[in-house]
Structures are given as C-alpha cells and as structure tokens.
Amino acid sequence: MEGSHSVIGRGLLVRLMFTAHATLCVYQVAFFVEQPYIWFFMFLLVVPYIEFFVVILQRKEWKWYSITVLCHLLVIIPVLWILELNFLENHLAIRSSDDDDCGLVDDESVDNKTIAFIAVFGLENNGENWSLLLQQLLIIVLIVGHWILPRSREMTNDEQYQLLLVYIGSGADILEFSVEGLRLDEIQCNTSIIYAILVIWTCGLLQFTMPLTRTAPKEPKHDSACVVFKLCRICVAKFWGTQIWAILVTILFQDGPFLGVRLYLLFHKQVATKFLIFFTCKNILTIALQLNRIRVLFNKSLNKIVVIY
Template identity: 40%
Template sequence: MEMETNFSTYTNWAQILEQIMVLVLVVGRWLAPKGEMNRDQLTQLLLLYIGLGADILDMLNMIKTPGVDTNWQVAIAGLCLFSCALLQFTLVLTQSSDPPETNNEQDTQTPVNGSRRSCCASEVWSLLSGLCQQDGPFLVFRLYLSIGKQVIDELMIFFICKNALTVIIEIYRIIIIHVRHRRQNT
C-alpha cells in the first residue's frame, strides 16, 4: 500500500515538473532579450510556443500509456521525437516580416548579396522547422500508435486532427510564399 502511494506521488510530481518545464521555456523566452523583434512578433512567438508546449506534453503522456510504455522501441521513438521538438524552443525562426513595398519595379529585381532574393525567407525556414521537427513526425507517430498499436482516445483523435490540419496549412503557406516570390522575380 505504501509503495503504491509513493509511486502515485512520484507520478504526480513528474507530471507537474513536465508542465513547469514548458512554462519555464515560454516565460524564459519572454524575459530573454527580444533582439530585432517588435512586441507583436514576440507575442506571436510566445503564443506559438504555448501551442508547441501542449503538443509536446501530450507526446510525453502518450509514451506513458499502457501498451506503449512496455514497448521500449516505441517509447524511445517517442522520446526522440520529444527531444527533437524541444529544439524548436532554441530557434527563433518564427519571426516573419512583410515584403517591402516598393513603387519602383527595379527594386524588386535588384540582386541582394550578388544574387536574387532568397526563396527561403525566415518564415519558410520556420514553417519547415515546424513541419519536420514536430507536426509531421508527431502526426506519423500518432497515426502509427492509433492504427498499428490500437492506442486511441479522444485526446489522440484531437491531436491527430490538429497535426494533420497544421501540416496542410504549413504546406499551403509555403506554396503561397513560393508563388509570391516567383511573382516578384518575374
């Protein structure tokens, strides 16, 4: 009986510490120097971090579900995805800026650093980072767990839909940026 009580206390503290970790990452970014970002961009970044944190915490909870916790290969894959997703908190690629408005068409054709403007603006790198580090792999992992391992619940369905929708929107946004870039360079 005492052993069971100690284990449940440990489990509760572990969950609390996991949640505090994500909050510390968000608050730490808020208090860190903002560099070139204005307040609007910083608040967008912080809102994004809160969403990322919720998704990452759910990944940790999935690893603890019965059926997954006893399969060490699946648990290690989930922990690798968790670790990779945490790296996003070190990147500040989410800052985007509107394309400069020019009245002179020659300005849009002017080479920057000896070449035309890069097709991969910071917003594209941000989208690719989210797509490759979190939403894509999380979607695949969740689909594998739900279809292959029959681990499914309401929260899993919600996050599968969330990740699928996010992947679609990120790909759509990359296409929009690419099309806008091609129009500006023609």
C-alpha cells in the same frame, strides 16, 4: 544606464529561474531513481552564466538561437530521459517476473516520504506524477523565460509577442504528445516506441531555441554579372525573408513526427483512444494548412522574382 541595468537584471533573473527549475528536476529525479551521478548535470548550469557575461561584454544578444535556453534544455532533457527510462526498466522487470500486462508500478516506498508541495496539485507523490509536473513546469518556465529574456535589437515587439503565442501552442502540443504517448498502457513495455517518443519530444523542445517568427532583413541589391548567382541569392533571401523556414521547422520537428507516431499507434498497434484520434486529425489539418501556406508564400515570392526579371 537604466536600460542597461534593466537588461542585465532581466537576463540574470531568467538564468536564476532556469537554475531553480533545473535544481528541482535533478533533485526529484535523483530522489526516485536513486542515482547520485545525476547531480553532475548541474555543472552544465555554469554555461548560461558564462554566456551571460559574454553577452554583456559584447553588448549584443544572439539573433537566431538562444544559448541560454539550449543549455537549460541540455540539463532538463537528459534528466527526464533518465526518469522515463527508469519507468521502462521497472515495467520490463514486472513483465519478466510476473508475466502480467506491463501495468503501472505502484511504489509504496515513497508513501512515507510525502512532500507537501505535491499535495497542492492533488497528485500522489510518485515518479510519474512528478514527471508530468516537471514537464508542465518546463513549458511554463521556457515561455516565461523567453518573455523576460532581453531580445535582440532586430526583433520587434510584435515579433516577440507572436513568438510567445507560437511557443504556447507548441508547448501545449509537445506536452500532450509526451504525456499521451508515454502513459498508454499498450506501449509501456515497447522499448522502440518509448525511445521514438522521447526523441521526438526532444526535437520538439529544440524549437524553443529558435525565434520562429523572425524574418531576415532585406538585403540591399547588388549588381552581379552572373545571372544564375543573382537568382540563387534572391531565392535564398526570399526563403529566409518569409516564414517558410519557420513552417518547415514546425513540420519537421513537431507536427510531422507527431502524426507519424500517432498513425503508427492507430493502425499498427490498434490503439484507438478519443484523444489519440482527435489529435491525429488535428495534426493532419495543421500540416495541410501549413503546406498550403508555404505554397502561398512561395508563389508570392516567385512572382516578385519574376517581376524583377
């Protein structure tokens, strides 16, 4: 029973932590955007608690995705989208009225509403600083939440710690991509690029709903009269039984789109900063290494299939 109580306590603690973070995000975005409808996103926070009771009744955790993390992201992502699109509207309004270079907006109306909490981080109490802080907290909360959240019985301790290390690296890349891209002065009024960055940032965060270090257990061999069917079944088993699927998810959801946006900024928009060049090279090296790893894993699996036949 102690183990059962521990699992229940940890599951409830993670959901309360997600609720506190979501409440902070909704409160701050509603504060800067001044739109009360944002509070309706809080109703989505009921879903993780319903899912919590379902998990308790079934005594079975989800294997290949996390409903709790997904529900949390469904609250946070739209709210941060609203905040960033509000910045875009302000920049467009300034350009149309003053015909300037679409600089950053200095909102003096919030100076007399300073919150002591933000001063600890050495930041001014404005929307863009809060957007950065909320995104940083999001990555930290997701990683800590995955650490505390009870894992499925099939996941080993080694897989869990590997997953946390993968999430730390991915979270740092996602945070750097959004902060670097959204705050470039050259694209502050470029609606298409802002939307593209937000979409890619959203796709990157969806990786946190999947256990990228898990592999499917080996299935028992079954004789089949159809050789083609048996070969297809072995190929699928080899695909999910290795890390090929996780590498492809990382390339499609993170490194590939990140590289595409950065190359577009470098060569089409002529934006050349030291960090942009560095992380572009990093994405190229990462994709090259990932593709080579896929080749090695594929050849290894193919050799096993040849040996079987």
